[in-house]
Amino acid sequence: MRILIVEDEWEVASLIKIGLEEYDFEADIAGNAMEAQKQLAERDYDSVILDVNLPVINGFDLCRMIRNRFETLPILMLTAFGSTDSKVNGFEAGADDYLVKPFEFRELVARLRALNRRSNAATPAEVTVLKLADLEFNLHSKTVKRGNQKLTLTARELALLEFFMKNQGRALTRNEITEHVWDINFDTGTNLVDVYVNYLRKKIDRDFSLKLIHTISGIGYIMRASDD
Incomplete structure (x- = not known):
């Protein structure tokens, strides 16, 4: 290198x-x-x-x-x-x-x-669009829409959303998220993951009645189509 x-x-x-x-x-x-x-x-x-x-x-x-x-x-x-x-x-x-x-x-x-x-790393060719409820993420064009509304996300928000959508229904710890979205562990004292989850929530959940990103107390986060 x-x-x-x-x-x-x-x-x-x-x-x-x-x-x-x-x-x-x-x-x-x-x-x-x-x-x-x-x-x-x-x-x-x-x-x-x-x-x-x-x-x-x-x-x-x-x-x-x-x-x-x-x-x-x-x-x-x-x-x-x-x-x-x-x-x-x-x-x-x-x-x-x-x-x-x-x-x-x-x-x-x-x-x-x-x-x-x-x-x-090679990107899997078989997956083109990730979907959850009315949320769609096109991996090729890097475009996201919910219902008929197009959403504008930063590169890091897109990476975080992709990880969430590829692990729908699974509880994800903050360490798992940093390892996969940022490649390696951050200091345990940082709230970087929470900051970015908050950014993402404002864009994909705030204006919609059905919430997709949920906090699991003491663990981290989960993405699922649920009113819980």
């Missing part, structure tokens, strides 16, 4: 590069958004490690630029900003994973490998 490290602190970037090379990765360094865009245009990368606190163009904005140009390129944000709001901003910008500094290097490697497995 070839990784692009976007980090303006050269010492930090060099340590990450050396560490990755010890795990048989290849790594290049870009100190700002312009350098990153240039290197992405010149070489093929398997993943991008992206800091938030970059000069001129911050990591969130750069993430959006990368995602608009490279739809499937895995992006892992590696930053000292560890609040739930920062994580949400990262995922809304198009990041696939988010790791907070300081970090264990083995965890960084595990996350990169998980992102690579996910990006290389």
Whole structure:
């Protein structure tokens, strides 16, 4: 795997590069958004490690630029900003994973490998549309509608909805959701899953009498067509 490290602190970037090379990765360094865009245009990368606190163009904005140009390129944000709001901003910008500094290097490697497995995984061709009650999710076009109403969801909300709809009627823990929607466990203290479930509920449940996403106290969530 070839990784692009976007980090303006050269010492930090060099340590990450050396560490990755010890795990048989290849790594290049870009100190700002312009350098990153240039290197992405010149070489093929398997993943991008992206800091938030970059000069001129911050990591969130750069993430959006990368995602608009490279739809499937895995992006892992590696930053000292560890609040739930920062994580949400990262995922809304198009990041696939988010790791907070300081970090264990083995965890960084595990996350990169998980992102690579996910990006290389074949999508089952036999399933085109997921349905529950009057909710429909077209996996090919990434369009969602409930009844006659089209719903606009972000990429992360789509991933969460897909996992829910593929596991209809099954109780899902927060750990299961993070492992499948975000590839790996988050810190147990974060409420990121609850934040995104709340986002999703507002779009697919709020304006409809039949609720589809339900909370199971002490466990997590379940998706089913029920008034419970």
